[in-house]
Amino acid sequence: MGKKAYSGNDLSQYEVGKSSKVAKVFIWIFMIIWAVINLYPLYFLFTFALKDNDQIQVTNQFGLPKPAHWDNYKVALKSGPIVRYFLNSVFVTVLTIVITLIAALMATYAITRIEWKMSKTIEKIFMLGITIPVQASLIPVFIILSRLEMLDSFQALIIPYAAFALAMAILICTGFMTEIPISLDEAAYIDGCGRAGVFFRIILPLMKPAMATASIYTFLQCWNELIFAQTFNSKDDYMTLPAGIRQMVGTHTTEWGPVGAALALATFPMLIVYILLSRKIQDSFIAGAVKG
Amino acid sequence: MRIMAKRKFDGITIFLFLLPALILFVGILVAPLLASGYYSFFEWKGFGDSKFIGLDNYKTLFKTFTYKNNEVPFLWSARNALILALCSVFIQLPLSLGLALLLGKGIKSERFFLSINFLPVLISTVVIGELWRKIYYPDGGLLNSLLRKFGVLKKGAQDITWLAEKRMDGSNSTLLQCVIVPMLWQYVGYHMLLMYAGVKSVPPELREAAKIDGATDWQVDRYIVIPSMKQIIKVSVIFAVTGSLKSYDIVSVLATDKTRIAAFPSTLLKDQMGAWGRYGMGSAIAVCLIVLCFFFAVVIGEIFKDREKV
Structure with missing residues (x-):
């Protein structure tokens, strides 16, 4: 530079x-x-x-x-279960974030804190996930889900979302984890900690900023996701906000006012969260750009 | 476990720590990717018998530009996606970069502008799509009224049928432009914030030193800030291009009828799968998309690598 x-x-x-x-x-x-x-x-x-x-x-x-x-x-509220869609979206997104974080943190720990031959290769393979478009999995995952009779369920969305958010989360976690001095691990080993002990007691508490950042990127990826949501779910009970709104609005096209109200209802919660947390959201997002 | 014992179980430990990620990665990404490749050689409705047809699906994809009867205009959709990608790289990203550089200088209310510019990223793409549909609406939509207000559309002139494949008078389609504008608009803020991070990570002393040497703001940006942001710009370019190739949400909202739905690869794929039940053909489209995404990711990586050496 x-x-x-x-x-x-x-x-x-x-x-x-x-x-x-x-x-x-x-x-x-x-x-x-x-x-x-x-x-x-x-x-x-x-x-x-x-x-x-x-x-x-x-x-x-x-x-x-x-x-x-x-x-x-x-x-608008009468014409479709908007509140239900919203809660579904929250549920799916939160669980996706939790699963993504667990898998990413564990994998990153194995890749960056333990020395072994293939670690770099494995990391590179995971990184391919950033480039793979979700459409690559659309048809096969749809077929698997329908064979397992798992269409129209929350896991039909959560698991694919987590899988596609994983690469980015690992990238972010790696950026943060390599900055933690390895001497901390060594000190812990001397004190009698095992691998798992170091992971839970040393690394995880220090990875909170990484978790915030990875959560935001994961959130951005799955909150708005439409193609999986439309394909894997057809029941209101499991429909997320984008797919639900899309379906509702598609059927009520003549009266614009209620359509607008439905769209506004879908936007309000995000807006309020953003107004309250905009600084935190931006800082975490920025941290991801720098570390990644 | 003591330090000695560390090595003994490391194989198992590594495996256990990688396991959740591997299951997700192999189960949802790798295996389906291979399966897509496999299905693409078949004529198959997703259930029942499938017929091996070799490269026939691909031949159909690369045969035609138009959407008539049973044709699958993949080339047409790929062309549109590439136009979108070009617009994204040469219009959207420079705009994001400009905003990032300006905001990075610390103008008044920096945070306020940053928050507002990032806002569209957080609004659901479906909402944005529906919103723009109302803006484009041919009869009494916002855009036509604005054009009238500013005198672009004369008093007696007919409304422009935005989003139409063909305009009323038979002239060219406005669909592509109509779809591209909101897509570019929404993610300016995303790239801006990525780049802003890059701008902010330039040490202030470096700026100061250059300024003392008599560099103008523009020169500081050109010779110090932008070169140091290369990594972030590369990521932005890759995201912009692959994002354009796989764009689905806004297109699917704005392009609702049959001909228009074929306008982008992802909507075409969904249409082949959902409306036609052609799973083999859909898989072939998916494979083409994957190839395109990887191709551009590698090319962009190379472009940025070369500049480093020169």
């Missing part, structure tokens, strides 16, 4: 004022425009969720809803 940086003797060629006032203003304007582009669709969503068709399409496309049709939410 930076080795090449000073080789260019053209550094002093353009003596433009260092970040002049004008430039700063332009940066600000650009940032604000981009922020508006990011926020406007949300504004659009939350306002049209409270309008009727006439307001949405003709009389009041851009303004705030007047009058506000709060009953859109009632209609």
Whole structure:
């Protein structure tokens, strides 16, 4: 890093004022425009969720809803088990994260803390998982699940999600785990700890930041997942939010207000969590980028 | 276990520690991948008899660009996916990089902008797809109204039928552009945050030193910050390209009728499997996707490696 940086003797060629006032203003304007582009669709969503068709399409496309049709939410809640979908999504995501973390932490421990010949090879093989698209498994896993009569269940989603989140989680955990000094392990062995002891008592407590980071990447991967969710599940009881919303909205296309309300309901919880935890989420995400 | 005994059981320990990951990896990734390859040589409905047909599935895939009757326009969908990948690398990533560099400088309300730009990543893609469907809606949709408001669409002019395979007047399709815009938009923030991490990991002293030597902000970015972010940019490019190739969610929401559903490889695969019950053909598409993903991952890796040496 930076080795090449000073080789260019053209550094002093353009003596433009260092970040002049004008430039700063332009940066600000650009940032604000981009922020508006990011926020406007949300504004659009939350306002049209409270309008009727006439307001949405003709009389009041851009303004705030007047009058506000709060009953859109009632209609939306009645037209499908949104709350159920949401809870299903939470359940599937949480269990996926737990399984992914357990498998990834254990594998990373074996790869980075124990010396053996094939460790690098195994790590590389796991890393192939980052490139493999989920579509590769769609048909075979569907067939296995239907043979085992395991379609329409939570495990039909959780296990594949965990498998596909694994590579990224191992990558992240490796980044964090190699930074823990090996002398800690050695001290523990001298004190009479075994491999498992070191793993549970030394490594795991130090891997909390890694767990946060891996959780966020896993979350991003499976919270929005649609193709498995649509293929492996057809029952409301197990349907996750994306598939459920997709199905609900697909059947109610004429009245936009309730559709908007349904979409808004699907978005609210995430939004609240993000507003509360945005800093933590971003920091963990950033840690993953640096360590990975 | 004492230190001496460590070696004795290490084989078993390693195996036990790897076991959960291996079961998941082999069971859900490796074995199905091989199975996909195997199925792709058969004509098979997912149950009952299957017929070995050699490379016929692949021949069908590479035969045609259009979606008529029984044709499977894989080439068409792959072309679209590659266009998306190109847009992603040359439009989305530069935008993300620009935002990351600007925010990394520590402008006012850095965190606020960072949070807002990352927000679309967390919204469900299905919600985003449905939202954009309303924006594109031909009759009274937001986009057409905006265009009218700003005078792009003249008073008497007909509404543009966004998302249509063919426009009303028979001119070219707008589907591809319509699908690409929200997909690029949603993940700008994702790449921005990855790159922001890279920008922030440049030691401040290095910046200071360059500034003292008279470097402009742009020169600091160009010669110090960007070169040090190479690893992260590589990861971003790989994610952007493989993500484009396998994109499914937004397409499946926005492209609803038969012809449009064939527009991207993943939707085509799902259509072959779900609507046609052609599991062999679907597997062949999956195999092509895998090959494409690996191919680009390797090529991108090589591109970034070469620059390191020069």
